[in-house]
Amino acid sequence: MRRTLTSYAIAACAVALCALAACKSDSGTNPPTTTGDKTHGEYLVKNVAVCGDCHTQRGVTGLPIDSLNMAGGVAFSIPNLGTVYSRNLTSDSTHGIGAWTDQQIITAFRTGIAPMHMHNGVAMDSVLFPVMPYWLYGYLTDSDAKDIVAYLRTLKAVSYDPPMDTIPAAARVTWPKQAGIPDATTNDATTQRGKYLVTVAACIDCHTIPAATTTNPFASGVNMSLFLAGGRPFETIEPGKLIMSKNITPDVATGIGSWTSSQIDSAFAFGWDDQHRALCPPMPWEAFNGMTSTDRAAIVAYLRGIPAVSNTVPEDTTLHCPHP
Numbered sequence: 001m002r003r004t005l006t007s008y009a010i011a012a013c014a015v016a017l018c019a020l021a022a023c024k025s026d027s028g029t030n031p032p033t034t035t036g037d038k039t040h041g042e043y044l045v046k047n048v049a050v051c052g053d054c055h056t057q058r059g060v061t062g063l064p065i066d067s068l069n070m071a072g073g074v075a076f077s078i079p080n081l082g083t084v085y086s087r088n089l090t091s092d093s094t095h096g097i098g099a100w101t102d103q104q105i106i107t108a109f110r111t112g113i114a115p116m117h118m119h120n121g122v123a124m125d126s127v128l129f130p131v132m133p134y135w136l137y138g139y140l141t142d143s144d145a146k147d148i149v150a151y152l153r154t155l156k157a158v159s160y161d162p163p164m165d166t167i168p169a170a171a172r173v174t175w176p177k178q179a180g181i182p183d184a185t186t187n188d189a190t191t192q193r194g195k196y197l198v199t200v201a202a203c204i205d206c207h208t209i210p211a212a213t214t215t216n217p218f219a220s221g222v223n224m225s226l227f228l229a230g231g232r233p234f235e236t237i238e239p240g241k242l243i244m245s246k247n248i249t250p251d252v253a254t255g256i257g258s259w260t261s262s263q264i265d266s267a268f269a270f271g272w273d274d275q276h277r278a279l280c281p282p283m284p285w286e287a288f289n290g291m292t293s294t295d296r297a298a299i300v301a302y303l304r305g306i307p308a309v310s311n312t313v314p315e316d317t318t319l320h321c322p323h324p
């Protein structure tokens with residue numbers, strides 16, 4: 001289970017701790033190095049890769065906490081291993097990435113290797129746990145990667161140190177760039193763009209179950225024979241209740257093969273399924289709603305052309321969500 005709704009509750013505790021520790025935001029200094037296009041970087045960060053979903057804590061209301069924008073500390077509990085917290089991506093030079101070079105930032109989010117750095121006197125492990133989807137962001141083009149850095153440099157410095165994780169160092173293994181991502185049957189510029197977006201928007205992460213291993217379920221990528229066929233469980237705010245990611249392959253019986261293009265678009269970018277039921281978190285449709293219509297159409301074209309996988313996803317044990 002990766003991104004869980006219970007993390008919202010944990011995030012609220014972290015805010016209380018922050019208040020005790022008299023956290024403050026300061027304006028800091030932003031290194032003036034970057035050549036990327038920060039407007040396009042903002043689009044990628046907010047509407048495609050949705051970095052803030054994992055790097056901004058949410059309050060009790062479920063809304064992101066503005067004063068901790070992109071400052072990390074969102075908790076992910078990993079069964080049998082411990083808890084990992086996202087890290088501070090603001091330009092604070094002590095707790096964030098303000099002192100890193102552009103290349104160090106790009107290497108961290110594309111390969112999972114961060115530079116050695118200290119947090120409150122403790123050396124942070126430089127091998128990032130693969131909850132952070134660097135194994136998909138590895139496909140980001142140089143130009144898009146630079147644009148992301150240019151945008152991150154504009155983030156207000158937040159002097160906040162996320163809690164230390166409790167993952168054993170031995171469980172930290174770099175997960176290579178995901179291999180075997182298929183082309184669509186009609187392999188043209190549109191479906192190639194769709195494939196790129198489905199990769200860097202991490203649809204693959206949430207909609208594909210991890211490859212089974214006996215030791216560490218997060219050590220070997222996702223199960224490509226069930227590519228985008230759903231079934232990854234996510235915790236909800238109701239204790240013990242789960243919501244499953246759905247089969248978004250063109251299989252007619254178990255996937256979205258019978259949906260029209262506009263139904264697919266309404267689902268992933270507007271939050272309505274084919275029965276006009278609202279989609280629940282963590283499906284980040286509100287972020288995808290800001291994608292350009294060209295990019296949304298490319299995603300639809302790609303999803304319609306990938307291999308159909310017959311996979312019946314287990315029933316959700318939670319009720320459907322109200323549409324905001």
Ligand code: HEC
Pocket residue numbers: 002003045049050051052053054055076084085086087088089096097105108109114124127128129130131132133137148165202
């Ligand atoms: C699914 C959740 C998730 C998403 C989405 C995500 N991250 Fe992360 N990220 C994490 C977690 C968790 C860590 C900490 C990993 C660890 O400690 O091993 C992390 C760590 C990082 C680090 C290392 C920082 C440090 O101080 O070591 C960088 C850089 C980073 N993320 C950038 C990004 C960018 C840029 C995006 C969007 C393009 C992004 N992340 C999207 C979960 C996520």
Ligand code: HEC
Pocket residue numbers: 003197198201202203204206207234243244245246247248255256264267268273274278279280281282283284288299
């Ligand atoms: C953070 C995890 C996450 C990410 C990232 C994500 N999804 Fe989802 N998605 C879900 C979950 C969970 C559901 C089930 C929601 C529900 O049933 O209420 C879902 C549901 C859907 C549905 C509705 C399918 C159905 O049968 O009802 C579509 C379509 C969809 N996602 C497409 C996408 C696309 C396309 C992307 C990438 C652009 C994407 N998702 C990224 C978690 C995610």
